[in-house]
Amino acid sequence: RYQRMMARRKPQNGQAASKGYREAKRQTAKLHRKVAAQRTDTGRKWAKQVVRDHDAIAVEDFRPKFLAKSTMAHKAADAAISATKRALVEMARKHGRAVHLVHPAHTTMDCAMCGARTKHALPLSERTYTCTACGAVSPRDKNSARVMLVRAGLNPTGVDLVSPATC
Numbered sequence: 001r002y003q004r005m006m007a008r009r010k011p012q013n014g015q016a017a018s019k020g021y022r023e024a025k026r027q028t029a030k031l032h033r034k035v036a037a038q039r040t041d042t043g044r045k046w047a048k049q050v051v052r053d054h055d056a057i058a059v060e061d062f063r064p065k066f067l068a069k070s071t072m073a074h075k076a077a078d079a080a081i082s083a084t085k086r087a088l089v090e091m092a093r094k095h096g097r098a099v100h101l102v103h104p105a106h107t108t109m110d111c112a113m114c115g116a117r118t119k120h121a122l123p124l125s126e127r128t129y130t131c132t133a134c135g136a137v138s139p140r141d142k143n144s145a146r147v148m149l150v151r152a153g154l155n156p157t158g159v160d161l162v163s164p165a166t167c
């Protein structure tokens, strides 16, 4: 709404911005600050919960490219994943928890049970991972999470996973 107000009140080239335009701009900035603060807050609360409930944490060491064109990259940038991850690493350091940064390549293609790699990346719509080598079947995200634990040198059996669903 405030951005629409800004567009309507946009000054002509070479003209000073009107009072109404400046006010709309101020409101826009205020809202953006609010959203940023809410995301930081949610990220910290989630990180705190994870750090409190778990002794060892493994997370993908990905570097988000904000200019990347894939849908997943857009979603990652929008959901402030990197900010949440930063909060997790920070919180873990503060509370003396080990955070294992795992190489992110092929975490969705490897089998957590036998280590075999599928020949092709699964489409995002495919939510179940089925291993062609050992026949293991598990939910896609759970398989990836177990792969990360294995790569971090942790034992994935009996590990309960906390989902960032509240973010």
Ligand SMILES: [Zn+2]
Residues within 6 Å of the ligand: 111, 112, 113, 114, 115, 116, 131, 132, 133, 134, 135, 136
């Ligand atoms: Zn397998």
